[in-house]
Amino acid sequence: MKDYFSRLTNSKVNLFILLAVLGILIIIILDIIDDLFNFHDILVELHGLIYDLFVFGVVLTFYETNRERKTLKEKAEKDKNEKIERYREEINDFRFWKSDEAKFRISGLVKRLINLDEKKLDLSHCFLQQANGITQHKEMQEWDFSAANLNDTLWISNNCVNSTFYHTQLYQSTFRNVNLTDCKFDSAFLFETNFKECNFQNVTLEDVIVHSQDWFQEMKWNKNTGIEVLEQKYELIELQESEQKILSFKIVRK
Structure with a gap:
């Protein structure tokens, strides 16, 4: 009662x-x-x-x-x-940790943040090699991948407008129909990175490392847009890696 x-x-x-x-x-x-x-x-x-x-x-x-x-x-x-704050802190705990466990944990945290409608993510200095669980997210505007390891990843129809790839490792990664407008690739490692039908409008490429002296021509063959403008701003200089003896080229301003 x-x-x-x-x-x-x-x-x-x-x-x-x-x-x-x-x-x-x-x-x-x-x-x-x-x-x-x-x-x-x-x-x-x-x-x-x-x-x-x-x-x-x-x-x-x-x-x-x-x-x-x-x-x-x-x-x-x-x-x-x-x-959101807790998941961000957990990502911070895994920065600079180069292991598969760190990769899987970060991928899960990114998914949770996106489910909470978080838009701008900071994945700088994260080990994300072959982390296609990350690149499957389509809306990636203003994300920060600075100094992240994204080698051997697959990007298809992502919207990466104004994202940062400063000093990012993208060795043997593949980009298909990705919007890279206003992205910053300065000092990125794009050796054997394959771009096809991507938008390179207003992209910066200062000190980017690539695999071929004909890189700009290959980019145009693969139907990437905005390459003609970049070709007018930048040129390629040959580098000789002292240890691995791999012929590579750096993109510098004219």
């Missing part, structure tokens, strides 16, 4: 209705005791009371519903922000 009463009075709306019913009962009892008791008077009072109950009940119900809805929304937003 005590628990039932506690649940009944827990809501302001329920408490208001309970008090209104008690008020009606008290008025009826007092009117019966009164010598001048008249059912007509009770009827008049009841009409007024019912009207007041309806008006104030509707107002109170509306207020209570909106307050609870706002409280739930604020709590959900707070929980979401706390999760």
